[in-house]
Amino acid sequence: MIKEVSFSFTIFDSIDDLSNEDKILMLESEKALETAYAKYSGFNVGASLYLDNGEIMSANNQENMALPSSLCAERVLLYYCKANFPKSNVKKMAISVKSSIEVIDKPISPCGSCRQVMLEYERMQNNNIEILLKGEKGQVYLIKSVSDLLPLAFNTNAINRH
Numbered sequence: 001m002i003k004e005v006s007f008s009f010t011i012f013d014s015i016d017d018l019s020n021e022d023k024i025l026m027l028e029s030e031k032a033l034e035t036a037y038a039k040y041s042g043f044n045v046g047a048s049l050y051l052d053n054g055e056i057m058s059a060n061n062q063e064n065m066a067l068p069s070s071l072c073a074e075r076v077l078l079y080y081c082k083a084n085f086p087k088s089n090v091k092k093m094a095i096s097v098k099s100s101i102e103v104i105d106k107p108i109s110p111c112g113s114c115r116q117v118m119l120e121y122e123r124m125q126n127n128n129i130e131i132l133l134k135g136e137k138g139q140v141y142l143i144k145s146v147s148d149l150l151p152l153a154f155n156t157n158a159i160n161r162h
């Protein structure tokens with residue numbers, strides 16, 4: 001038996017084609033990437049989210065001289081959010097990138113570790129988290145759920161949770 005997995009997502013030609021709510025979030029993530037601490041890669045990432053009460057929270061990637069100690073924008077943001085507002089649900093995340101090496105003219109998707117972390121919070125809250133992605137310019141992708149980005153994700157009950 002062969003099982004096929006596929007998903008669909010929306011492509012907008014520009015940030016101006018987004019709903020007002022989505023455009024605000026995307027712009028917040030663009031603002032956030034400007035203050036990323038990304039001196040080793042020159043790759044700035046900004047992430048912003050809407051909580052279910054409409055509040056916006058933003059963060060960016062934080063690098064370190066000991067390179068593996070660096071952390072992606074998505075996880076800096078989600079860990080801060082869940083550390084301080086553990087009961088709040090995340091409705092939507094916008095992620096923007098900018099590089100000192102070249103102009104990025106298409107959206108870049110979150111790394112595997114971030115997808116794993118995003119997915120756990122999505123599952124916990126029983127509500128999908130939408131994802132908006134954008135490069136420095138050009139199209140915007142709107143993905144309906146983190147689960148779309150991580151088929152066959154690691155997930156088991158066979159871990160001692162006590």
Ligand code: THU
Pocket residue numbers: 038041043044045060061062063070071072073074109110111114
């Ligand atoms: N980075 C993110 O912030 N998010 C991702 O999903 C992938 C990569 C950061 C980590 C590092 O600071 C820089 O981008 C280059 O990998």
